[in-house]
Amino acid sequence: MNLSSCRVAFYRGDHEEAVRLLGLQDPEVLHRDEPDLLYYSISNGWLDVTRDLVISYHFDPHKYYNDGFSNKRESCLYTAAKGNHVDIVEYLIKECDCDPMMRTTTTEHGSVPNLHYVAREGLLDVLKCMVMNINGHIIDEQYHDTTNNGRTVLHCAVKHIDVVEYLINECNCDIMTPDKVGDTILHDAAREGSLKVMKYLINTHHYNLTTTNNNDRT
Structure with a gap:
């Protein structure tokens, strides 16, 4: 059997x-011969095929894959998340123990934890x-992105x-939780011009407008 024909079917999204x-x-x-089939399966939103590749064909969901054409490799969880494939995200976390804090890609710049990516x-x-x-709905200090200013x-x-x-x-x-330079979410909201978020923090949660960062800026 010509493996490339299988790859073409995955690439074209022909389930x-x-x-x-x-x-x-x-x-x-x-x-080993077609490692990026898992990437295509997840990109296509094929939960059944993704599960089959992991269980029956020994694909590792903890590795980084790509489309076979670019050098940037993605975590499986990132591929599922950016495609908004919630069922595959759930499968990867619950059944494959994929870590939401695993970084999105292998690139040095622009890579963030998957959890931070979906929020962004x-x-x-x-x-x-x-x-x-x-x-169960608790996100505390352990979910800081320690490589990007906390x-x-x-x-x-x-x-x-x-x-x-x-x-x-x-x-x-x-x-009120700050990043490494002392900025809270209101500092970021002001910087990004997120007026709705600013109003929400001030009017609903009575954010202290005198709060300063490490550079004494409000």
């Missing part, structure tokens, strides 16, 4: 053909799935009022 060709492959070698992109349904499968998930969500409200009301995120 029926991909399933047919997958059944003809050798489970012991497919993950406003992917509320994906974020809820991650949080509920982490620890930004919390709340800092990253500053452009999305619905995500901010969820993190504060359901996840008990502290609006």
Whole structure:
């Protein structure tokens, strides 16, 4: 069997053909010969095929994969999250023990924990799935991004009022928690021009407007 024909079916998003060709492959070698099939399966939102690749064909969901054309490799959880495939995100966390704090890509710049990524992109349904499968709606200091100025998930969500409200009301995120330079979420909201978030913090949570960062800036 020509493995490339299987790859083409995955690449084109032809689920029926991909399933047919997958059944003809050798489970012991497919993950070595066509390692990026898992990337395509997740990108296509195929939970059944993704599960089959992991369980029957020995693909490792903790590795970084790509489309076979670029050098940037992605974590499986990141690929599922950016596609808004909540069911696959849940599978990867609950059944494969993928860590939401695993970094999105292997690139040095721009890579953040998956949890911070979904907050930054406003992917509320994906974020809820991650949080509920982490620890039951509690996000505390252990979820700081220690490599990027210690930004919390709340800092990253500053452009999305619905995500901010969820993190504060359901996840008990502290609006006064600073990053490494002393900026709280209001500092970030002001910097980004997120007026709705600023009004929400001030009017609903009575944010102290005299709070300063490490440079004594309010």
